[in-house]
Amino acid sequence: MNAVTASPAQLSLRAVLLSIVLAVILAAANTYLGLFAGMTIASAIPAAVVSMAVLRLFGGGSILENNIVQTGASAGSSIASGVIFTIPALIILGYWTEFRYSWVLAIAGLGGLLGVLFSVPLRRSLIVDQGLAFPEGKAAAEVLKTGENPAAGVKVLGLAALFGGFGKLAAASGLRLIPDTAAAAAWWGKGIAYFGTNLSPALFGVGYIVGLNVGIVVLLGSIIGWNVAIPIYSAFFLENDAALSASIAQGCTEAGMVSAECAAGAIWSAQVRYMGVGAMLIGGIWTLFSLRNSLFSGVKSGLGATRKQAAGAVPVQVPHTERDVPMKYILIGLVLFTLPLLALYQAIVGQWSASIPMTVIMIVAGFLFVSVSAYMAGLVGSSNNPVSGITISTILFAALVLVLLLGKESSIGAVAAIMIGAVVCCAACIGGDNLQDLKAGHIVGATPWKQQVMLAIGAVSSAMVMAPVLNLLLEAYGIGARTPEHPNSLLAPQANLMASVAKGIFGGELPWTTIGIGAAIGAVIIAVDSWLKASGRTFRIPVLACAIGIYLPIELMVPIFLGGLLSHIVERRMGGAKNEEEHGRIHRMGLLFSAGLITGEALMGIFIAVPIVATGRADVLALPDSMHFGGWLGLILLAVIAWLLYRTATRKAAM
Template sequence: MAQTDRRAQDTNAVDEPYVPAARRLPEITLKALLLAVVLAVVLAGANAYLGLKVGLTVSASIPAAVISMAILRFFRESNILENNIVQTAASSGEALAAGVIFTLPALVILRYWQGFEWLPVMAVAITGGILGVMFTIPLRRALILQTRLKFPEGVATGEVLKVGAEGGRGAKTLALAAGAAAVFKLCQTGFGVAASAVSGAVAAGGAIFAVGSGLAVALLGVGYIVGLNIAVLVFMGGAISWFIGIPLYMVLAGPDQVQTITQGAAGYEAALAVWSERIRYLGVGAMAVGGVWALVSLAGPVRDGVRSSVDAMRRARSGEEGGLARTEQDTPINFVLYGALAMVVPIFLVFLFVVDQDALGISGGLYFGTIIFGVVFAFLAGFLFSSVAAYMAGLVGSSNNPVSGVTIATILAISLILLGLLGTQVDFGVDAGRATSAAATAILVGGVVCCAAAIGGDNLQDLKAGHIVGSTPFKQQIMQIVGVVAAALAIAPILSVLYQAYGLGGVFPREGMDPAEALTAPQATLMASVSEGVFAGGLPWGMFGIGCALAAAIIVADRVLEARESGFRMPVLAVAVGLYLPIELSVPIFVGGIVAALAGRALSSRRAALGDDFDQVNLRAARRGLLFASGLITGEALMGILLAIPFAAAQTTDVFALGPEVLGLGEGVFGVLVNALGVAAFIFFALWLYRVASAARG
């Protein structure tokens, strides 16, 4: 285990950037700026559709890097830092889209909004996004240089950029993996001839024991990059929820309560309903405690980072020598502070514009007090959860970062506080309209925080890639704001088009629309249920409390492991991620971690035979495995975004589907073949990754 951990650390450590600090290349050029803006808008639109349709978004860092390399190659002069600048802005636009679609559609689902007006949507997105950029700038040194988190997708993006600049055998490894993963994704999501997930369940004694596994090879690659330790913790969280929490709840709650939740569903679907309605709140509680603990743990490194930035600014003003190297120059801390504080005014104005005093039925004094409190809460919670999301991106990557989980914690907190404040003048139990207005107020605050958190996680991932290739941090931070602004200006029209075309979460703009084609907006639906549930009653507070207690126990266990200098650690947020995410996402990450450990062990067994060449062979094999895993992430992400274009144009995800009638098969036979092909292909990719990562030659 110790050998595996050292190998993973060597794989992800970047002591010297690809482009040395002493070398200066053009970064923010006109062509890079224009391409970045276009990609930010396009990828934001594609991810908005995917997120509203299936509840998952795809990190755009790697696809944007690949697209940038393909386009800028046509220019006589381009370089790796330009490509990194493009992907930085483009992925910020995609991340902002996630922050918006997880929250603001809840206002339509609550029927508080009748559509998506450009000004309030843009204002929430741009203020929350810029706060996310500003809040995470002081975290760069703390999380990337000091804590040595893995940032799997940031590492993958950096390797993709390096391979694009170098070409050669590494490029072939990455391209082969990416091509195979893209074809598999096309067969899964496009043609529908390979399963994207498999599941099963067994009923015993009034309880259901269910398990499922996603068959996404991108998650396999993420598991390989994060390594066995984090993969085990994520799976442990899923196992607690699914193998203990769901069966135990079903036994203790009784058949009547379970029937109310499952609505007649059986087997795995029944377990999924119980998890969605009750057990996932274990993860919400664990994230709340884990988030506070992460912020406390990061206080020292963040303080040191701020001091370093202030010192660098002082030296630059006084003309002293010995300033920071180009690759360590962040945006000056005074700009960060003033920029964050400047967002208070537009946040106040948008809250004033959207929150309806008459609908709430409260006095003018309480109304303005509520608005001011909402602004302060959004500002403070934005900082907290931007930090938490940045930390979690370092653990499990941006695509698997449960931003919606920390947003739920935000909405729970602000809803409870608003219930205490507004309940002095309003009886929400007898006035559903006012309960809806109060819930909408909480959603609005949550929207700012969610945008900040989504950007926070994505930005640290991009800064990790920049650290690998040798970019200038403050130039990346400028482009992060560019990406936020571009996506914020476009996101409201995108949401309006999608709402008019499909409907959202059971709410339709006109009669006669097909409910089967509606965008389910699962996160926004959950946000609406949580916020309204606080005012109307019925939330599972017991589960939230148990999750808090679990997190506290895990923190204590991790401190014990730290005192014993154990090679295995238990960062609480990794377990909280597993508690909150569906187990289908935890299993492939776990498999990827196992592959990484087995590959490291296979190489270690050859130490005696390789002799003095062992260290070099080990590093080459680690790089091949990293490139292959990065290729898996790249291929699936690219194909997922490419498929969104025809899906949106045809207004259906079945545009390429090859159903049983097309192939001349019965439903039962077709289903068996689809599952068999999906499982077999996933196993094949796992074995392929192991072979590439454990080969002693090449």
């Protein structure tokens, strides 16, 4: 192709501004969701629908303008994932008491920019030459092509957001009409029987999006932790754990009786959740091993594309649909963005003999894992991308190297390892996202370099709001372990895991026996999943999903399972769809409703935090006790939302 084709308008001012606004909103919403439930959602499709509706109000928008908007907006969820998986570990480790704006901006912004640069050479190899699927990118492109009536989609998003927001406002951190959880627990001899469900509409929406398979697996993990491990520990080991027994006797006694629910929570916090740590560790190592061929393929593709660009093998005169950011600008950007990170690492460790190797590890691991993330996003999609396993491996390797450089008793070693992992995690999240967006652009005829620039703008814009949002959530709800001051603290499961791994390497005290048991459970899960794969079964048991279930309270996993079950019911209804277009519409409308539930609840959680922080009172919005209802009202609300989601996903009116 030697002829130069003109590039239609894409990076218009209105598209860039709308993209930035959506990126910031989605970054804030996914920050809350990720700290709360350990999961974030892909946001390209909701952003595309909103873009089509908003730009239509301003005289219409081309498909390429809408594609630019969803490209930049999707950076919000990616940056949020990279940040909340790692940076809260600095609070958990006690290194920070608040999130430092300049440092969070540097880690998230520069990590995101490096992710964009590392992924640019991969586009031609993975999208054009190998033609990988990139399912979310393909789905976003189909929405862009068929979204002739986006107003209906925005209506669904808005309605669902209202229900999601009301569910959060009515709960324990808001009006207190309903509790956060409907649970029941009882002593069974010396054992504890416990079951409960969170009443969060957002978690129900997450379950609908991830589907029944993942819903079953995460609930299975929680059953292992809460209905197997806790009863066993309570019945056979608790009386030999003097410290934990004393803590339960002191903190869980009500009217002369030890609360079974409180005792179960204490055992989970002190012991059982570390089984999840062991399962995630073995899962992260297994993920890298099982992806070794994909890893080499992704890195080989990246290096090959880089050599071709550098050698000028790609013609200068090409259509706008094949123009990437030039290699010389990529190399300049790598130098410019790496130097501030070197200075940051030096400020942490105070010795060049450690900060320079830290930077080298960050660059090598960054390129390596951006390639892996991009390749896996092409195979199984961003939602199933094992970024947490990648990050665990990075932190584990970095910590082992830093032990040699700083010593096992270093007070700063764990923090330094987290700092390396945070940049790599942000880069890997953005890398997979970039390729999804570029796949959508490839289908609709967009200009790659303009998408790459827009993603960089979206990444930096999102990074600019991360620290204020995190500080607001930290002060209002707490992050990490639940305390009397913050009984409903946001658990930040991945960040807790990263902190545990780094602290354990540098002389920290961890229940290694429990971690070892979790690793053994993870190995069994891997073996069963390998058998399912070899048998050609469609049902799979991804070890990292099961590990998250073990690590988190069971009440968070139940609504995810229920949402996945509803998604399965809708899928069965899809079997009666007249054609592929109707099938896609059914899926799209359910997805939009679920995304609205998540966004509405997450944004309401942030809005509620403002008066809590301003007054210093957690009950500032609470209604009188006479208006506090039990969990039954929350269950009714969740049932109504489930019914609305089903009706929305299956109704005949086309979007």
